[in-house]
Amino acid sequence: MKITRLLPFIGAAVLGLAGCSKDTDSSETSKLEVRLMDAPGDFRSVVLDVRQIEVHLKDENDPDGWKTLGFKPQTINVLEYVNGRSALLVSEDFAPGDLKEIRLILGPDSYVVGTDGQRYDLKTPSGQTSGVKLKLDKATLRQRSTFQLLLDFDVAKSIVERGNWRPGNDKKERYLLKPIIRVVAQDLAAGIRGTVAPAAALPQVLAIRATILGPDTVSTSADASGAYQLNGLAAGTYRVEFFPSAPAPTGQTAYHSETRAGVVVTNDNVTTIPTVNLQ
Structure with a gap:
């Protein structure tokens, strides 16, 4: 089996499928998917500014073990992905082996829209610098299979209102983002x-x-x-x-x-x- 976005023998009718996946022998590779879904919270919108996604392939303390995945930076309203729906963030060919951690690098443009219709910026204490790290347990990619990492974002626990915030304060300082994400790892057969x-x-x-x-x-x-x-x-x-x-x-x-x-x-x-x- 081969994974591709466009085959040269296909005519103009399917040129819209063009993309950037590799054309490789899948008997030697696996496929890695990263998806995001949400546990609802009391907001109209929760938008995450995701800049980069990485996985760690070596021992926990080895700084050279990180590999950047093929992800296009984007803002994602996680409240659109509830009740079984999920956003596909990454889908790429990958060498078989073990994954130790996954890390999300967040940008400064995350925000929520409250039930009052107001937009509030989300401050991320650590996600904007070292990234949000999530440990993986028994995440092994095997040949000729697709391995999926489902990131289940808990809105209610992840967005924390500042204790000293009062109506009339600067609305940008109302909420902090302290991501609570459950990782579900599974082979797709x-x-x-x-x-x-x-x-x-x-x-x-x-x-x-x-x-x-x-x-x-x-x-x-x-x-x-x-x-x-x-x-x-x-x-x-x-x-x-x-x-x-x-x-x-x-x-x-x-x-x-x-x-x-x-x-x-x-x-x-x-x-x-x-x-x-x-x-």
């Missing part, structure tokens, strides 16, 4: 499989899931019998696209592309798509 005909079309298969980062695309090629399987997928709803990479023999009907929308994938299960005919 879901997949999609099926058969594409005719096998002579050398079919390519793309499974595309919409995320906050844009389309997340996993691809593979059918084997000599037309069978394919995509492993290590996150749960969600996918659009699966099938493309011939070889022309039909002279005198035969030309091969064409096909799409199957609304393919639901659940954790630890492999979803089977009925045979897809490209001719």
